[in-house]
Amino acid sequence: MKVVVFAGGLGTRLSEETAIRPKPMVEIGGRPIIWHIMQCYAHFGLTDFIVLGGYRVEFIRQYFLNYRMHSSDFTIDMSNGEIVWTAAKGEPWRVTVLDTGPKTMTGGRMKRARDIIGNETFCLTYGDGVSDVDIGKLVAFHREGGKWATVTAVEPPGRFGVLNFTEESHEVASFREKDGRDVGFVNGGFFVCEPQVFKLLEDDSTVWEQAPMRRLVEAGQLRAYRHHGFWQSMDTLRDKQVLEDIWAAGNAPWKVWKD
Template identity: 50%
Template sequence: MKVLILAGGLGTRLAEETTIIPKPMVEIGGYPILWHIMKLYSHYGFYEFIILLGYKGYLIKEYFANYFLHQSNVTFDLSNNKMEIHEHHCEPWKVTLIDTGQNSMTGGRLLRAKPYVKDEPFMLTYGDGVSDININALIKFHQNHKRSATVTAVQPEGRYGTIVSNQDGLISNFIEKPPGDGVWINAGFFVLESKIFDYLTEGDATVFERTPLESLAEDKELYSYKHTGFWKCMDTLRDKQQLQEIWDRDQAPWRVW
């Protein structure tokens, strides 16, 4: 099963980094967050990736063009213009990089990948979110329900602590940053059947999270897989710093490999 990763957005809320590089190339622990996402999938045996490029996509191409060299021990014989690879530490990945347009929406980018996935089921996620989700359990859930699409749902951490008190102000309970109000949100990590391409009817302007998912829900073709473990999206510089702090403490839950 191929893994598609959306990596073409402008990332304007992380402008401190994305004026120079695309958001999927922003580093956590010295590696792009895109690499972290790919390591999660490959831990479960999925090695074939299709990266949907847009903004500054050439930098992602250059990263993978040089990846093998960067992961290898090498001797350069400059006098004879030769290079010898001694050993390498690369993952067994096959990476297809598709230019999906500078201004395409998420559904438009996905539509351009149709010739590469054909009639096979596939996975899709965003290039800025990490999780300790069990990919095999997600796929099994999708297959058991026999519908066109499964989206992973999570309860995001609240931004503020919750206080429960009586009229006199005596606090009976305090919860620091609880899950937000019982609401489940779209966390990516989709499993999709090829039928979903029939719902991408607006070309490059298709926003996957709007009409396509709404229509799938109306047709009873969309299920949610509720993940109660770790998930975090790197939307802002604060998010990036928090992920880096977790990594530096060697407590990154998404590092399952």
């Protein structure tokens, strides 16, 4: 199963960092946050990634192209350029990096990756949020439900799309943007989708969180997987510092993998 990661937005609320690099490349504990996200999926055996780049995609390309070089010990023969990797380190991952355009919206980015994603169930998430959600249980929940898409519902304060759903079936009954009156569950990303969702994506201007998700709701094709554990997005410098502090303390809840 492929894991598709949104990684092309401008990240304007984190402009102190994103003026020079895309938000998924902003580091937590010396590693880009996208690396943390990918480690979470890899822990559950999902290692085939499609990164939907856009804004400053060259930083993402360079990171993965040079990953071995920056992670490993080596000896180089300066006379001929021959390199011997003395302590090669890498990840058992397959990573596809796509340039889906700097101004393309989230749904448009998905549509551009249609052929690579293929006709199979796939995971989808944002390149700026970490969680200790059990991906194995999430995928099982999705398969049991038989719907086109499942969204992970989380309970943070703040600025996210609100989900209302039935208690028994978990089917989402409505989806809208959050306002000051709201409490409860919100869209935390960590989706699981069927290829039928591509029918809802029109062009580069399509925003996945707007018309497509509303149409999923109207068709009764969106379920919510309620996650009561840790979840944190990195929208602002304060969010980044929160994650840095948690990581530095050595008890990051999202670190489900072993070193």
